[in-house]
Amino acid sequence: MLPTIRDVAKEAGVSIATVSRVMRESEGVRDATRLRVLAAAAELEYTPSHLGRQLAERRHAANGIVFPDLSGPYYAEVVLGYEGVAAELRRSVLILSTHGRSDAEDAVREMAGRCDGLVILGRTVSDAAVQSLAARGTKLVLVARPPIGTVDSVNAENHASARSLTEHLLSEGVRSLRFVGDPVSSPDVAERWAGVRDAFLRSESDRAPELVTVDELDEESGAAVADAALAADDLPDAFVCGNDELALGLLGRLAAAGVDVPGTVMVTGWDDVMAARYAGLTTVRQPMRELGATAARLLEELIVDERTEPRHELLPTELVIRSSSSTSH
Amino acid sequence: MLPTIRDVAKEAGVSIATVSRVMRESEGVRDATRLRVLAAAAELEYTPSHLGRQLAERRHAANGIVFPDLSGPYYAEVVLGYEGVAAELRRSVLILSTHGRSDAEDAVREMAGRCDGLVILGRTVSDAAVQSLAARGTKLVLVARPPIGTVDSVNAENHASARSLTEHLLSEGVRSLRFVGDPVSSPDVAERWAGVRDAFLRSESDRAPELVTVDELDEESGAAVADAALAADDLPDAFVCGNDELALGLLGRLAAAGVDVPGTVMVTGWDDVMAARYAGLTTVRQPMRELGATAARLLEELIVDERTEPRHELLPTELVIRSSSSTSH
DNA sequence: TTGAAAGCGATACCAG
């Protein structure tokens, strides 16, 4: 058995209260006593139990982060940004992936019971679940998801960059555009799609962009979209994809079919993952780590300062034009 | 304040012991009583406190995983594989990134105090620290790191695939080979380097492979290695890189300099990350998720079954030949 | 089948 505060107290010949004071480095302990306690603690290799401490202090010194998946680079980077700041703040980090989990909301609720606060990425849990957590007093920060009630949120700019991206394509001569993604399952994607439509409305174009909905935003889905278009001999001037993985899958299949990109059809993605560079993919870069880091800071404010008025951060993004949408790059 | 077991007991008109029995779904509670308790719990929206429960049960129902960084795809995938299994086993997951943290070992020790067991990836902490954790009774599983004492381990096969890779290159006519990586900081890389040398020894080649040590296994370092070689006008027949990111950085710089790959120089990586496909990079695929998943299962055995004899798993890898090392692909 | 009470390992108040 690991030694407890009582063992140390006995060893040092003091009360547990004194040991507690020494371990917490609180004032008001005579140096001689302190040294005796420290010696005893070292002797027994004593480390205070987190459980006991947390129960007494009624805090966990741990936060949780909920995300759909870690397989793409996007969420991994956000989590990493979050973890970095959380560590600085001396908080442990609990993670929970909801992907393919039927009891996601239970798991989140369970996690809430182990943390002082939670960061929720994307549409991992329902609005109702978020509301109910908030109602129970759980400190929350949403990332990549529009604000709900008075819950804090951190988002990357989507609408304006989607418009810039679309305007770039229009200026490259694109007339027919097909957007690939699922606006329903991802709030980010919904905003991007809205931005694309907006750009069309503001242009002189008499055509409207099309929407192709896919289940997953991965390479496989992208490849499937390309296959379908090739089979139907129905290629638009440009595919605008909800993220880079879709675009990469699509690009790969087009290349295999010998389709000229960007000559025959242009392709764009979103996120600027590493592979995008190697594929020459036009995309929109978002500050993934910053999203996580900002969320960690907001959460800390909620927990420590008891801040009550909600904050909503919007981080800037950047259009990155490469050869998949431009002959001059 | 959240309701406690006492609130529910009062509301239902029973003792806290009975509430505890109902909440843990243990036998020996009359149906009528159970229903009254459940009603009271629902009424108050009661959820048992993990802290209280864990303190009483002396267990955390949580495990930790320690990794250097999550920025490359490799560790992210391992963590994800781990998380998936841990979730099935109804265990929470704590994460800790040691990269750029001076107090890494303290942080790991701290984390050990919050978990029933720990998975340690790569060379994140010293052998001494691992030994001392093990000595204190912390359940441990090492991943991507050679066994230490009687601590469990999970590794991907490195030596044999490094030999196959090297033999492939030799058969492609490579005579001078330069290995890029840091065998000291990564056990995996050390084994790969050893495999390369072995293949040379067993061949008729009269030349020995060279070693270029880099600080980080990232694209930037790879680019720097390419720059140095170009500046010195000293290109080997092949660069064998310790991971894909190094190789991608190298490839990019070679392409920019107009060097013919694989004609003038061949390049290989390791891991088979997504970008490797798009770059046509020859590499060795390892089962990243499986590494994490296997570690989770071993750890569970240690915790639940109190297994004492150590286990060491070796997962298979696969050589993936692409255009960066072969004209026929 | 149920309840009373003793832990689990800390913190923190109140005396002395």
Place this chain on the structure above:
DNA sequence: CTGGTATCGCTTTCAA
């Protein structure tokens, strides 16, 4: 400056 003790929220004997 130090010690005694109630308390945090739960589990788990031991009796009733």
